[in-house]
Amino acid sequence: MSSSSTADGDDEFSLGNGPDRPYVESPIIMATVRIVAPFVFTLGAFVMFHGADSAGGGFQGGVIVGTAILMIAIAFGVGPTRDWLSASMLTALVVLGLALFMGIGLAAVASGGAFLEYTAIPVAHSSKYGIELVEVGIGIIVSVTVVGLFFALAAGHSNEDDEEVEQ
Amino acid sequence: MTPVEWAVLAFVLGSALATALLRDVLASIIAFAAYSLGIAVVWLLLRAPDVGLTEAAVGAGVTTVLFLLTIAKTVRPASDDLFVDVDLTAAGVSALLVAALATTLSALPPVGSSSTPVATSRVTNYYLENAYTETEVENAVTAVLAAYRGFDTLGEAVVVFAALIGLLVVLDRGVLA
Numbered sequence: 001m002s003s004s005s006t007a008d009g010d011d012e013f014s015l016g017n018g019p020d021r022p023y024v025e026s027p028i029i030m031a032t033v034r035i036v037a038p039f040v041f042t043l044g045a046f047v048m049f050h051g052a053d054s055a056g057g058g059f060q061g062g063v064i065v066g067t068a069i070l071m072i073a074i075a076f077g078v079g080p081t082r083d084w085l086s087a088s089m090l091t092a093l094v095v096l097g098l099a100l101f102m103g104i105g106l107a108a109v110a111s112g113g114a115f116l117e118y119t120a121i122p123v124a125h126s127s128k129y130g131i132e133l134v135e136v137g138i139g140i141i142v143s144v145t146v147v148g149l150f151f152a153l154a155a156g157h158s159n160e161d162d163e164e165v166e167q
Numbered sequence: 168m169t170p171v172e173w174a175v176l177a178f179v180l181g182s183a184l185a186t187a188l189l190r191d192v193l194a195s196i197i198a199f200a201a202y203s204l205g206i207a208v209v210w211l212l213l214r215a216p217d218v219g220l221t222e223a224a225v226g227a228g229v230t231t232v233l234f235l236l237t238i239a240k241t242v243r244p245a246s247d248d249l250f251v252d253v254d255l256t257a258a259g260v261s262a263l264l265v266a267a268l269a270t271t272l273s274a275l276p277p278v279g280s281s282s283t284p285v286a287t288s289r290v291t292n293y294y295l296e297n298a299y300t301e302t303e304v305e306n307a308v309t310a311v312l313a314a315y316r317g318f319d320t321l322g323e324a325v326v327v328f329a330a331l332i333g334l335l336v337v338l339d340r341g342v343l344a
Contacts, residue, residue, distance in 0.1 A: 047220065051306060051309050052304035052305065052306055052309050052313075053304065053305040053306055054305075054306060055216035055217050055219075055220055055306065055308075056217065056220055056306075057217065057306075057308070057309050057312065057313075058324075059221060059323075060217070060220040060221050060224055063221070063224040063225050063228065063229055064224050064228075066229065067224065067228050067229060067232075070229070070232050074232070094328060094331060097324075097328075098324065098325065098328050101321055101324055102321070105317070105321065115318065116314075116317035116318060116321070118302070118314065119301075125303055127301070127302045127303045127304075127314065128302070128303035128304060131302060131303075131304050131309065131310075131313040131314060134313050134317070134320070135309070135313060137324070138320070138323075138324050141324050141327050141328050142324075142327055144331070145327050145328070145330060145331040146229050148331050148334065148335075149229075149233060149331070149334065150229075150232065150233065150236065152334055152335070152338055152340070153233055153236045153237060153240070154236055
């Protein structure tokens with residue numbers, strides 16, 4: 001959904017010594033990322049969802065999920081990954097994450113409790129599920145922030161043409 | 168201290184020194200990632216797996232990628248030297264700061280001591296005894312984070328959110344990607 005005209009410099013992203021050695025051309029890295037990325041993504045989701053019962057939580061899981069996207073962006077190029085994840089979807093996601101957190105808090109208020117008083121919500125095991133949903137909300141915010149920081153750094157300050165994209 | 172703990176501490180100290188002394192920025196960033204990984208293991212040895220996970224994911228993972236991205240966008244001066252020339256004044260100031268901070272070490276309780284203010288606090292024991300029955304989550308850290316201190320955590324989430332929005336404002340861009 002993002003504008004098709006990304007900055008010209010996007011595909012010149014490189015981690016090598018010279019500006020003319022794009023990292024995207026390594027078949028070893030591309031093959032490795034293709035195999036490893038789903039596992040990293042799953043680990044991130046596990047850490048996010050299972051944080052209530054083991055080490056982890058929304059902040060850690062969100063970062064790991066974001067890292068999976070970073071991996072893909074490094075292996076297959078920042079530009080294509082940026083087009084694959086539409087800008088409006090990322091913006092919608094980060095707002096959704098915060099809305100989820102606040103929504104749970106306000107749902108408790110609507111049920112007659114205090115803000116974020118999970119037990120006030122008239123659902124079985126509301127505390128457990130409320131905490132899980134809050135963790136997911138945190139995870140979404142953190143993962144989109146990590147991906148957004150990465151894309152913003154990769155793009156630099158050059159392209160003004162993205163301003164017209166609706167959010 | 169077990170041999171493993173000595174080895175991890177030596178690794179952390181070595182990688183920290185390498186980060187400070189290596190001339191090449193890329194090498195310095197890699198040493199810094201190794202340092203973060205070592206610190207993550209230290210957290211694990213201190214029985215703080217949640218903090219260790221954060222350190223490994225943020226310190227060793229994302230920060231390194233963002234640093235790499237930054238130097239990929241900048242020019243690095245070529246040099247044949249392996250290490251930087253140590254600025255003696257700066258080194259002296261650093262040593263003074265470390266010495267000043269080290270004077271507080273004797274005030275800290277031993278690691279794992281049962282008489283620390285945290286371990287004997289009424290609040291800690293309340294959390295440990297009631298966290299599961301009151302919040303239905305087994306990880307007491309998550310219970311404190313999301314339930315007892317939920318409002319603080321909302322603040323943290325908003326800080327992360329605001330960082331992203333602030334970045335867009337600073338870069339004068341309307342969208343994330």
